[in-house]
Amino acid sequence: MVYSMIEPVGEKTIERIGNLGRFSRFFARAAQASLVSCCSPRSYPGIWTQMHLIGVRSVPVVMITGAFVGMVLAIQAYDQLAGMGLEERLGVLINIAVVKELGPVLAAVMLAGRVGGALTAELGTMNVTEQISAVQSMGTDPIKHLVAPRVLACLVLTPFLIIYADLLGILGGYFVSVIQLKINSRAYWDFSAQSVELWDLNMGIVKGFFFGGAIAVISCYKGFTCREGAQGVGQACTEAFVGSFISILALNFIFAVVMKAIYSTFWPIQSLL
Amino acid sequence: MAKYVDKDDGIIVVRNLVKMFDRRVVLEGISLALEKGKTTAIIGPSGCGKTVLMKHMIALERPTSGEVYFKGRRIDELNERQLAAIRTQYGFCFQKGALFDSLTVYENIIFPIVQHRKITDWKAIDDLVKNKLAMVGMDGYQEHLPASLSGGQQKRVALARAIALNPEVILYDEPTTGLDPIRSDIINELILKLQRQLQITSIVVTHDMRSAYKIGDRIIMLHDGKVIADGDADHIRNHPHSIVQQFVHGEVNEADLAALRLGGTKFETQYLPEDFE
Numbered sequence: 001m002v003y004s005m006i007e008p009v010g011e012k013t014i015e016r017i018g019n020l021g022r023f024s025r026f027f028a029r030a031a032q033a034s035l036v037s038c039c040s041p042r043s044y045p046g047i048w049t050q051m052h053l054i055g056v057r058s059v060p061v062v063m064i065t066g067a068f069v070g071m072v073l074a075i076q077a078y079d080q081l082a083g084m085g086l087e088e089r090l091g092v093l094i095n096i097a098v099v100k101e102l103g104p105v106l107a108a109v110m111l112a113g114r115v116g117g118a119l120t121a122e123l124g125t126m127n128v129t130e131q132i133s134a135v136q137s138m139g140t141d142p143i144k145h146l147v148a149p150r151v152l153a154c155l156v157l158t159p160f161l162i163i164y165a166d167l168l169g170i171l172g173g174y175f176v177s178v179i180q181l182k183i184n185s186r187a188y189w190d191f192s193a194q195s196v197e198l199w200d201l202n203m204g205i206v207k208g209f210f211f212g213g214a215i216a217v218i219s220c221y222k223g224f225t226c227r228e229g230a231q232g233v234g235q236a237c238t239e240a241f242v243g244s245f246i247s248i249l250a251l252n253f254i255f256a257v258v259m260k261a262i263y264s265t266f267w268p269i270q271s272l273l
Numbered sequence: 274m275a276k277y278v279d280k281d282d283g284i285i286v287v288r289n290l291v292k293m294f295d296r297r298v299v300l301e302g303i304s305l306a307l308e309k310g311k312t313t314a315i316i317g318p319s320g321c322g323k324t325v326l327m328k329h330m331i332a333l334e335r336p337t338s339g340e341v342y343f344k345g346r347r348i349d350e351l352n353e354r355q356l357a358a359i360r361t362q363y364g365f366c367f368q369k370g371a372l373f374d375s376l377t378v379y380e381n382i383i384f385p386i387v388q389h390r391k392i393t394d395w396k397a398i399d400d401l402v403k404n405k406l407a408m409v410g411m412d413g414y415q416e417h418l419p420a421s422l423s424g425g426q427q428k429r430v431a432l433a434r435a436i437a438l439n440p441e442v443i444l445y446d447e448p449t450t451g452l453d454p455i456r457s458d459i460i461n462e463l464i465l466k467l468q469r470q471l472q473i474t475s476i477v478v479t480h481d482m483r484s485a486y487k488i489g490d491r492i493i494m495l496h497d498g499k500v501i502a503d504g505d506a507d508h509i510r511n512h513p514h515s516i517v518q519q520f521v522h523g524e525v526n527e528a529d530l531a532a533l534r535l536g537g538t539k540f541e542t543q544y545l546p547e548d549f550e
Contacts, residue, residue: 126373133333134371138385138438139360141353145388 026143026221033141033148034155046149054115054150055157059164065110066165069102070094070172078181088184090177091192098169099196104204105252107165108211111158112244116219119150120240123223124233132224147224151216158212159205166204203259207252214247280342282306284442284474285330290339292325292498299325301498302339309441312468312475314489316482316509318520321495323478324368327444330476331363332356343442361389364435364443364473368450370427372419372434379415382406382434389438405433408470409463425456432463436471443467445477449484461487482521486510494520 037043073094081087123146126132135142177183222240226232280286283306292300299322307313307330315323328334329341332348341349348359372381382402392398406412409429419427428448435443445464449457461484468475468488479485485492485506492509494502494517502509502517509521519526 129369129374130367130371131373133328134365134367134373136333136353137331137360137363137365138388139357140385140388141357 022225023221026224027217029143030147030151030217030220033144034151037144037148037152043144043149046145047152050149050153051157053118054153055161058111058114058157058161061110061114062107062161062165063168065106066098066103066168067172069106069165070098070169070174071176073097073102073169074173074176074181078177087181088187089191090181090183091173091188092195094173094177095170095192095196096200098173099166099201099204101204101252103166103169104162104207104211105248107162108158108208108215108248109245111154111161111212112215112219112241112248115154116215116240116244117237119216119219120223120226120237121233123220124226124236127224127226128228128232142224147217147220150220151213154212154216155209156212158215159208162205162208166201199263203255207255210251210255211248214251215244218243218247278304278306280340280347281345284309284344285476286340286342286345287326287329288340288342290326290329290341291337292322292329292334293337299498300329300336303495303498303500305493305500305503307474307476308491309474310468310472311490312464312477312488313491313493314477314479314485315493315495316480316485316520317495319480322498323480323495324446326495327446327476327478330442331360331365331444333365361385361438362441364438364440366428366431366435366443366445366448368446370419370424370431372427372431374419376418377415378406378411378417378419378422378430381419381430382437385434385437401437405437406430408436408467409433410459425452425459428452428460429463432460432467436467436473439471440473442474442476445475445479447479447481448477449479449481454483457481457484458487460484464488480520482523496520 037047074090077090077093078087081090081093123132126146132142132146135145174188177188178185219240222236222243226236278286278288280288285305285307287303287305290300290303291298303326315326317323325334329336329349330343332341332351336349339349340347343359343362346359348356351359372378373384376384379402382405383398386392386398386401402415403412406414409432411426411429411433414422414426414430419430422430432443432448443464448460448464452460464475464477465488467473475488477485477488486509489506491503491505493500494509494512496516501514502512504512509517512518512521515526
């Protein structure tokens, strides 16, 4: 009885450790191949193509995400601040929230769905139709040929996509605050400019580098280890999205703790309102 | 039972090869030496480990134990970078072609070339692609995407891609499966033509006996992860082993027929002799 309870737990644990080991090896090989590809002009056309597919085509969805985040924040926060007579400081709250947290995280989540899903589905289908084995059988490293360009495109372009999300978030917040809620435009920008520092903006963008890397490596790994059949590809896509999403949230938390410690070492905490 | 083979006995040598997936034994101590310039057909029922054996020959699978040699050099222990140079001497024709569906026929064929050579003369590459496609009767399809080709055409393009680097060995994974008899025969003729023209060593995994008899200088039958027959077409045709006879004649045995008649879910190995009395 006790054994029958312990056995599945042990089996699952061993399986999880095995998966973690396989993922770590994949991660190391992807990192190594990406570094090599950076220095090899022959791989630039492949990276360029992926940049177009991953980056350029994601601009509209990321901008829409950012705009709605900014607009919703303005609507939700206005009543509370107006109640205290602080409505002119609405821009502080919106812009800090957008550039530090919501812009980067929601843009990354949107990318996990759009880009991560597409990467896993594409590589998963290549895997089940033996195209990855075909690459390997022709003496080409599939990690270098297929994973490295995708990882590099995500690493380089996620921060830029976050800039787009931030920009539209700020404009969306401004639009609702100034045009709809009739807050004084000059006061809105002045208070925002006093409170939002370059540090906040930069941290949001730097996060994008890590989020992009996590999305690309997890999605490619799930595609490479996808099981056969339509169900296998579907399951791999789901797992890739869930894995990327959780990684984004976890990385964001780690980043917040580390960056706060660094910031408070150099500058004292200031009140925003 | 497994005979001793030396690493220099053939262009590809497999020694005491054992492969397990989880706890399931797929190959059970296989030893083979494949001769240069000959066509070897590996036959056997579905799931007997034919494709797994062939993938070991190009190190796409790594053995649980045992050794694989190519031209006397052990390849199963090499890393991916070391294997790259070895693999350019192979061509691998996958069961469903495995053409890159986002690339045109032309781009598919030049793929192995651009990966391993610095191209300066594109005119020569155009001619090479034309030549390779002409060999498989597909010249003129350069700009087509794989999705617009029939199954047989895709296999022919896959064959053209496999010979793009002028390999010494071509591995064919079920080249005639899913094709009608006429297109199957076209593929058989192509395999024979390539072997005659280019003196390529061919290894063909198939369960199409017509194809195996036609193209195989040597036929090896696998069953339950072991070699149960090995010889030329006549040897296999007249082999005394009942499983070989059943397979080559494509006949179901009495025990399985009885199982079907009984309508149960048990099969031969699960029945007791009294079930059939």
